[in-house]
Amino acid sequence: MNIRVGQGYDVHKLVEGRKLILGGVEIDHPTGLLGHSDADALLHAITDALLGAVALGDIGRHFPDTDPRYAGADSRVLLRAAVALLAEKGWRPVNVDATLIAQKPKLAPHAPAMVANVAADLGIATDCVNIKGKTNEKLGYLGREEAIEAQAIVLVVRAG
Numbered sequence: 001m002n003i004r005v006g007q008g009y010d011v012h013k014l015v016e017g018r019k020l021i022l023g024g025v026e027i028d029h030p031t032g033l034l035g036h037s038d039a040d041a042l043l044h045a046i047t048d049a050l051l052g053a054v055a056l057g058d059i060g061r062h063f064p065d066t067d068p069r070y071a072g073a074d075s076r077v078l079l080r081a082a083v084a085l086l087a088e089k090g091w092r093p094v095n096v097d098a099t100l101i102a103q104k105p106k107l108a109p110h111a112p113a114m115v116a117n118v119a120a121d122l123g124i125a126t127d128c129v130n131i132k133g134k135t136n137e138k139l140g141y142l143g144r145e146e147a148i149e150a151q152a153i154v155l156v157v158r159a160g
């Protein structure tokens with residue numbers, strides 16, 4: 001079978017003194033996401049979805065958070081590395097659909113820039129990438145603005 005789907009999820013805590021980076025876009029906000037890398041939850045979810053689609057495990061297996069090489073890493077670099085791992089096995093991404101769950105900030109104004117980054121890193125057209133924002137209706141830790149969550153689904157294909 002030369003067509004696969006993959007699913008990815010990530011969540012990072014919001015803290016003061018960190019940049020908020022989502023989809024490779026730095027967003028002006030009083031808090032940012034905490035992590036070993038730049039903590040870009042959206043790109044981590046997409047990376048996991050890609051790896052999952054071709055049974056290559058997960059982001060932590062390929063880019064461990066115990067490895068100093070990834071301290072403060074740009075998650076776009078990790079995403080492109082995952083795309084390269086898929087390419088080695090003949091797979092390429094077709095489309096991505098993702099949801100960011102963030103009580104704040106409003107993400108819709110930043111979606112086009114995020115889409116452009118993800119499309120460039122995956123080597124696909126911008127109309128093959130969709131990024132949605134949702135609040136958590138003020139419920140739970142997401143609703144209290146303690147964290148931002150990302151969910152992603154990808155389709156990949158292999159020639160032949």
Ligand SMILES: Nc1ccn([C@@H]2O[C@H](COP(=O)(O)O)[C@@H](O)[C@H]2O)c(=O)n1
Pocket residue numbers: 101102103104105106107108109132133134135136137
């Ligand atoms: N962080 C967010 C949250 C939501 N949006 C936009 O608002 C719409 C309504 O969100 P609800 O959670 O109230 O259903 C949503 O469809 C998005 O267009 C956003 O941009 N950023």
Ligand SMILES: C[C@@]1(CO)OP(=O)(O)OP(=O)(O)OC[C@H]1O
Pocket residue numbers: 010034035036037038039040044059060061063064065066070071073
């Ligand atoms: C990206 C990595 C590696 O720097 O670290 P974090 O930024 O902490 O992100 P996470 O989504 O917890 O898992 C993957 C890690 O291996």
